[in-house]
């Protein structure tokens with residue numbers, strides 16, 4: 446979502462967890478041509494500017510989660526992804542350790558993104574609208590894009606899977622383009638990392654491959 450702007454004034458303790466909007470980098474697969482970050486950055490990521498927060502029309506509030514909201518956010522993410530750990534492009538991420546932005550309506554979390562920064566690229570590691578087709582996903586993407594650009598990122602990207610036709614439609618209608626295909630990457634993640642990934646995904650489509658989508662900022 447944002448570049449690793451070195452702003453010591455924004456540094457905050459790691460214990461703040463998801464309240465901390467700083468990026469968390471992780472090793473990238475050999476097949477991924479993007480620049481590799483220092484793996485140590487997982488333990489001590491660079492500082493970035495905080496989201497500015499704010500309200501959208503319809504009283505949808507977008508901001509980092511508060512400490513009180515973390516248990517519910519973690520529950521929602523774990524339920525949505527079958528585990529707090531997700532696998533993508535040869536890496537694994539514990540969503541509960543990544544910085545996040547939540548969409549809150551009437552005091553209830555109705556959507557969330559988790560993200561990580563690698564150079565000038567912001568990866569949406571997860572995006573969920575817990576109330577679908579009400580504009581929450583769009584609001585989260587637009588918020589993330591605006592914040593990432595404000596922080597100096599030049600691209601926003603995400604990995605999705607071959608069965609996720611809804612997400613492919615969603616992303617492409619919001620300015621993302623297909624930039625990568627890894628045939629068999631989900632099969633490999635299921636074998637090596639996360640056996641609970643189902644063999645059959647949405648629409649009864651065999652769940653096998655990863656696709657990267659990207660939006661220039």
Ligand SMILES: CC(C)(COP(=O)(O)OP(=O)(O)OC[C@H]1O[C@@H](n2cnc3c(N)ncnc32)[C@H](O)[C@@H]1OP(=O)(O)O)[C@@H](O)C(=O)NCCC(=O)NCCS
Nearest residue numbers: 571572573574577578579580581582583584605612615618
């Ligand atoms: C992908 C995802 C985040 C989209 O979130 P969403 O909140 O449903 O997205 P939006 O409501 O903003 O937009 C979805 C569609 O609903 C439509 N919509 C929005 N508000 C609406 C309303 N009030 N009435 C009817 N339709 C509406 C939008 O126009 C959009 O259609 P379009 O793509 O043809 O323009 C959501 O489907 C999701 O959580 N999926 C599961 C997790 C996932 O697969 N994540 C992506 C891979 S990491």
